[in-house]
Amino acid sequence: MMRCDDVTELLLAPDRMPDPELEQHVAACHACAHIARGLARLDSIVASSVLVEPPRELQRKLAQLAALMAQPRPVPWYRRPINFDWLVLRPNLVAAQGLAAVMVALASWQVFGWFNLFRPVIGDVGYAMQLVVASPAVAYLGGLQIDLQSLTLWSLVGIGGWLVSENGAIGSRLSSLTQRLRLP
Amino acid sequence: MAEPSAVLVRRAQAGDKDALSALVQSQQTYVYSIAMSLMHNPADAADMTQEAFVRLLRSLHTYRAETKFTTWLYRLVTNICLDGLRRRGRGVDSLDEPTGSHSGEDAVTPGERLADKDRWTHPEEEVELRESAAEVRNALSRLPTAQRLALTLHYFEEMRYEDVAEVMDLPLNTVKSHIRRGKERLALLLSNQVSFDPSASSRLRMSGNDAL
Numbered sequence: 001m002m003r004c005d006d007v008t009e010l011l012l013a014p015d016r017m018p019d020p021e022l023e024q025h026v027a028a029c030h031a032c033a034h035i036a037r038g039l040a041r042l043d044s045i046v047a048s049s050v051l052v053e054p055p056r057e058l059q060r061k062l063a064q065l066a067a068l069m070a071q072p073r074p075v076p077w078y079r080r081p082i083n084f085d086w087l088v089l090r091p092n093l094v095a096a097q098g099l100a101a102v103m104v105a106l107a108s109w110q111v112f113g114w115f116n117l118f119r120p121v122i123g124d125v126g127y128a129m130q131l132v133v134a135s136p137a138v139a140y141l142g143g144l145q146i147d148l149q150s151l152t153l154w155s156l157v158g159i160g161g162w163l164v165s166e167n168g169a170i171g172s173r174l175s176s177l178t179q180r181l182r183l184p
Numbered sequence: 185m186a187e188p189s190a191v192l193v194r195r196a197q198a199g200d201k202d203a204l205s206a207l208v209q210s211q212q213t214y215v216y217s218i219a220m221s222l223m224h225n226p227a228d229a230a231d232m233t234q235e236a237f238v239r240l241l242r243s244l245h246t247y248r249a250e251t252k253f254t255t256w257l258y259r260l261v262t263n264i265c266l267d268g269l270r271r272r273g274r275g276v277d278s279l280d281e282p283t284g285s286h287s288g289e290d291a292v293t294p295g296e297r298l299a300d301k302d303r304w305t306h307p308e309e310e311v312e313l314r315e316s317a318a319e320v321r322n323a324l325s326r327l328p329t330a331q332r333l334a335l336t337l338h339y340f341e342e343m344r345y346e347d348v349a350e351v352m353d354l355p356l357n358t359v360k361s362h363i364r365r366g367k368e369r370l371a372l373l374l375s376n377q378v379s380f381d382p383s384a385s386s387r388l389r390m391s392g393n394d395a396l
Contacts, residue, residue, distance in 0.1 A: 012368060014338075014345060014360040042371050047339040049320035054216040058230045062237055066208040069241040070201035 007032045011039055110136070186210050187254050187342065197244050208237060214254070214340060215261050221336040222265035224325050232268050236261040251350065254343075258351045262333065323373040330354075331366030338363050 002025045010022050011032075026032045054062070132138060165171045188207055195203035215236055219229035240257060247256055324332050330352070337348040349359040 012364050014363045038375075039367070039371065042367070042374065043339075045374075046320055046324075046335065046370065049317035050217055050221070050324070050336045050339045051213055052217045052220045052229075052321075054212050054233060055226065055230065058216070058233060059212060061234060062208050062212055063205060065234070065237055065241065066204040067201060069238075070199055070204045075198075 004029060004032055008035055011036055186214070187252055190249065193247065193249070193253050197247065204241065208241075211254070211257060212237075215257065217340075218258055218261045218333070218336060219265055220321075221324065221332055222262070222269065222329065228268065228272070232261070232265045235268075236264050239264065252347060255347050255350045258337065259353070262351055320370075320374070323370055326373060327366050327369055331362045331369065334359055334362035335366040335370065 002021055004025075007022060007025050007029070010016060010019065011026075026036045162168045163170045164174075166175060188210055192203050192206060196207045212233065216229060216233045219232040219236070220226070223229045223232055236257075239260060243260075247253065324335065327335070333352060334348055337343050337351055338345075345356055345359055345363075348363070349356045352359060354362075
């Protein structure tokens with residue numbers, strides 16, 4: 001037989017499971033029924049009172065904060081979805097791809113043409129040196145000096161032009177001098 | 185307790201403005217309620233709520249979904265409020281400190297309990313429960329910090345004891361004990377004005393003493 005004090009204990013237990021004996025006692029005992037009703041009402045009152053609506057001003061500030069902090073974070077390259085947009089045919093892209101294909105074909109022809117010059121050179125240093133001298137790389141390096149000289153010369157011409165231009169160091173002084181002397 | 189969907193959290197983590205707004209809106213009442221429960225003061229609670237959301241939005245990308253989002257957030261708010269109380273020089277009793285009887289009213293002898301028994305037989309004396317939310321909050325504010333926080337979290341919808349324990353960083357049984365004692369004390373505090381007659385109160389007091 002359950003005692004009233006035990007019933008109070010059980011009614012207050014946080015993880016109370018349905019207990020037929022307890023229900024029977026509460027149904028029969030007025031005092032325990034009173035406590036059970038009181039605790040149930042306490043639960044409902046407290047549950048509806050613990051939630052407090054924030055003031056309007058705070059809600060407004062929080063909304064502003066959320067909007068302010070909303071900045072898309074950069075996604076690392078390995079997490080980015082693969083994009084196949086480049087496969088879509090566009091006139092400019094097709095032209096560029098066509099040009100690239102022609103250049104690759106020409107380059108391949110050059111390279112494979114040079115490869116054809118190869119013969120076994122093991123032990124034949126003289127022949128190897130002939131091959132090196134005849135290679136397009138040496139021909140290119142031979143022309144490099146002339147290219148660099150031309151580049152330097154034309155750079156100097158460009159720098160000189162800029163110096164005497166309106167915005168250049170000499171040109172700007174000349175124009176201010178002209179204005180000061182009121183020359184036509 | 186409105187646990188936001190994983191999709192909403194992921195979108196918010198990616199910086200989606202609408203998702204962030206929805207997340208803040210769905211949690212602001214709960215966060216403010218926890219802050220109110222710990223700070224007792226609307227201005228302080230508002231400050232703590234704002235600080236909590238600033239920190240949430242800054243550290244949202246570190247959330248890894250290993251725990252419930254709400255548990256993670258409420259723990260953040262709780263820590264911010266406890267720090268806030270310490271900064272303001274207001275005493276904070278440790279959450280895991282056993283909170284027993286605070287006043288002499290809990291000390292009731294078996295004789296007194298027996299003497300009160302007959303009052304249970306007069307249900308007509310029982311008055312209707314008309315506690316306003318303010319009165320309940322006032323009663324809650326008289327509880328020790330741990331009991332108050334445990335009860336506040338316990339009465340959030342769908343908050344399991346395990347979740348409360350995780351938020352408070354306490355063992356499950358300690359949390360259950362806080363909730364049980366908090367409820368007893370709350371019943372006693374509210375019984376003077378409402379439904380519990382003195383005999384019921386004494387039985388609750390007795391029950392509380394047994395539990396200590």
